[in-house]
Structures are given as structure tokens and as C-alpha cells.
Amino acid sequence: MTRTVSDVIAALDAAYPRELAEPWDAVGLVCGDPAEPVERVLVCVDPVTATVDEAVETGAGLIVAHHPLLLRGVHGVGTDTTKGSLVHRMIRSGIALFCAHTNADSAxxxxxxxxxxxxxxxxxxxxxxxxxxxxxxxxxxxxxxxxxxxxxxxxxxxxxxxxxxxxxxxxxxxxxxxxxxxxxxxxxxxxxxxxxxxxxxxxxxxxxxxxxxxxxxxxxxxxxxxxxxxxxEWPWCGQAAEVVRAAGNVEVHVSTRCTDPWSLRA
Structure with missing residues (x-):
């Protein structure tokens, strides 16, 4: 049976209850249609350009990320902003984004x-x-x-x-x-x-x-x-991938792209 985005979210919510999240946190579905069928899922630490690229390349219909994309309050997601551009790209590519942050820390x-x-x-x-x-x-x-x-x-x-x-x-x-x-x-x-x-x-x-x-x-x-x-936090990706696999009929990829911002050492 084909799984939907909401089926995967239900499995993640059971493993990482949202009530465990800190009051200041932003967890849950960021963009995407819960009713949309999903065959492939990418699990990563950071929802950034590199991992969105990876999701597009692997044909993932859902990104499960640890860090929130929109942690602070925003008044718009125009493509003239970095995060707004990512939101638009995911929507145009048919990719949903779900974030489990401090609830995954405490679970x-x-x-x-x-x-x-x-x-x-x-x-x-x-x-x-x-x-x-x-x-x-x-x-x-x-x-x-x-x-x-x-x-x-x-x-x-x-x-x-x-x-x-x-x-x-x-x-x-x-x-x-x-x-x-x-x-x-x-x-x-x-x-x-x-x-x-x-x-x-x-x-x-x-x-x-x-x-x-x-x-x-x-x-x-x-x-x-x-x-x-x-x-x-990268080891968590494997743990979350097993949670998604347990939902059944979903192919899961763990991102291997390093999204650590520190890229040079003298």
C-alpha cells in the first residue's frame, strides 16, 4: 500500500512526540501536502541547499530534517530570501519538509x-x-x-x-x-x-x-x-530512517552530504 506524507509523519510523531519540544521550537510539517503519496524519503540534519539538491536528485517526496528551516518568526517566504527560495524550490519539486528538533533531542x-x-x-x-x-x-x-x-x-x-x-x-x-x-x-x-x-x-x-x-x-x-x-547529530539520521522504514513501503535515504559550515582549516 502506498504511503502518504501523513503516514510518515504519524510514525515520526509517535517516535518523537511534539509535546517534548521546547516552547520556543518550531517542529512539524513546514511545507507539502499531508495527503500526497510518498515513495522516497531523505533524512538529514540540515534543510539547506545541499540536502534539497540531494532530495531532488534521489527523487524524494519528503525531507525529514532535524533542524528547523523557519525557527524564527517570518513575515514572508519570498524567493529573494535564502530560506524562502528553498521553500519555493521544494514546493515546485513536489517535496514536503518535516522537522523534528528538540522533540527528537528529548525522546x-x-x-x-x-x-x-x-x-x-x-x-x-x-x-x-x-x-x-x-x-x-x-x-x-x-x-x-x-x-x-x-x-x-x-x-x-x-x-x-x-x-x-x-x-x-x-x-x-x-x-x-x-x-x-x-x-x-x-x-x-x-x-x-x-x-x-x-x-x-x-x-x-x-x-x-x-x-x-x-x-x-x-x-x-x-x-x-x-x-x-x-x-x-548525524547519527540520529539513521535512527529516524529506521522509524520511517517501519512505516512500510517507503524507500529511505540517509544524507551523507556534510552540511557542517566549517569548510577550511589553515
Whole structure:
């Protein structure tokens, strides 16, 4: 039986309930007809020119993206704006766009579960749970099967995630044993205190700031592993693809195009 855009959305909503989204977020269907049949779906982190190109090339009728296209309030989507141009191109190409952002971050399993799995961690609990004893929330605390030196752990992270120009960087004693690890896909700087309070050996996330990172290291906090925002969330694409496949009769492609904005290194 041919699936419709609304069939795929129903599967995604069940996996990533919209009530888990932060109040400021913009999730759901951005453009497209829910009643339109869909045979191919592209899953990506960023709804940008490169991934819209990929959707057109693969014949996808629906893009499932993690990041919202229209997060801030807009008064128009004219083609004289970057985002408006993308909206018009998708509509003209018969491509719908659906975004699952902070609801996918907090869901169980969600973005940070996918990151933890990629790193070989057994998930123990959310880093910042929605409620005491709950399984939903931002970030995850996990553990390795056996402790390993921090230098080896940084190399583990680099091997597990897609390559980017900035790469993976670590802060801490390379010989420090690492067993318990907190992870937060995307910008996890605001959860650095939570990682420290959890008493983990290391914290993996993106967009860490200089001063808070340095202060926590000076205070004896966890070793830190910095990755790019895109790379930290890319493992979720495979997870979301399985959600869509489970809906049945839909061909799913995971985008392999790096949409990390950092493209040069001197």
C-alpha cells in the first residue's frame, strides 16, 4: 500500500512526540501536502541547499530534517530570501519538509541515544531528565564496557562520527581512565554543569565555550571532547530512517552530504 506524507509523519510523531519540544521550537510539517503519496524519503540534519539538491536528485517526496528551516518568526517566504527560495524550490519539486528538533533531542530513544550508540556506550539515564526517574530529557549518561585512556577515547569519538574539517578535539589528561560518559547531541554547553554534577569521566558535545570549559577543567570536572554540531547529530539520521522504514513501503535515504559550515582549516 502506498504511503502518504501523513503516514510518515504519524510514525515520526509517535517516535518523537511534539509535546517534548521546547516552547520556543518550531517542529512539524513546514511545507507539502499531508495527503500526497510518498515513495522516497531523505533524512538529514540540515534543510539547506545541499540536502534539497540531494532530495531532488534521489527523487524524494519528503525531507525529514532535524533542524528547523523557519525557527524564527517570518513575515514572508519570498524567493529573494535564502530560506524562502528553498521553500519555493521544494514546493515546485513536489517535496514536503518535516522537522523534528528538540522533540527528537528529548525522546527515548532520541538524538543523544544515537550518539551514545555510535560511541559504544550503554545508556544509563538522561543527562537532564524531564522528571525524576524519567527516561526522556536532554543528553544521556552512559558507560563503556571497560575503561580506556582519554587519548584512546578521543580517537574512538573521531572514528565513530563522520569526518569534518574542524575534526574532534579533547581537553584533559590523555592518560585519564574513561568509563562513564555524558553526551549531548548538538549544542551542549549549557549542560556542562549537569555533566560535572553527574560525576562522569568525560563529556562529549558540540559548541563548548572557552571559559566554562576551562573553569570546569580547573575545578576537576570531566575531560571534554568537542565535535562539530552537525557531526554530533548525524547519527540520529539513521535512527529516524529506521522509524520511517517501519512505516512500510517507503524507500529511505540517509544524507551523507556534510552540511557542517566549517569548510577550511589553515
Amino acid at each position: 527515548d530513544p532520541g538524538v543523544s541515544d544515537a550518539l551514545a550508540s555510535a560511541l559504544g556506550l550503554k545508556v544509563l539515564a538522561p543527562l537532564a531528565p524531564h522528571q525524576v526517574g524519567g527516561t526522556t530529557g536532554i543528553g544521556r549518561i552512559g558507560e563503556l564496557a571497560a575503561a580506556e585512556p582519554f587519548g584512546d577515547f578521543v580517537r574512538r569519538v573521531a572514528a565513530a562520527l563522520p569526518s569534518t574539517v574542524p575534526g574532534v578535539y579533547g581537553a584533559g589528561d590523555p592518560h585519564r581512565p574513561i568509563r562513564t560518559v555524558a553526551v549531548s547531541g548538538g549544542s551542549g554547553d549549557s549542560y556542562l554543569d549537569a555533566a560535572c554534577a553527574a560525576g562522569v569521566d568525560a563529556y562529549v558535545t558540540a559548541d563548548l565555550r572557552h571559559h566554562p570549559a576551562g573553569e570546569q577543567l580547573e575545578a576537576g570536572g570531566p575531560a571534554l571532547v568537542g565535535v562539530t554540531h552537525w557531526a554530533s
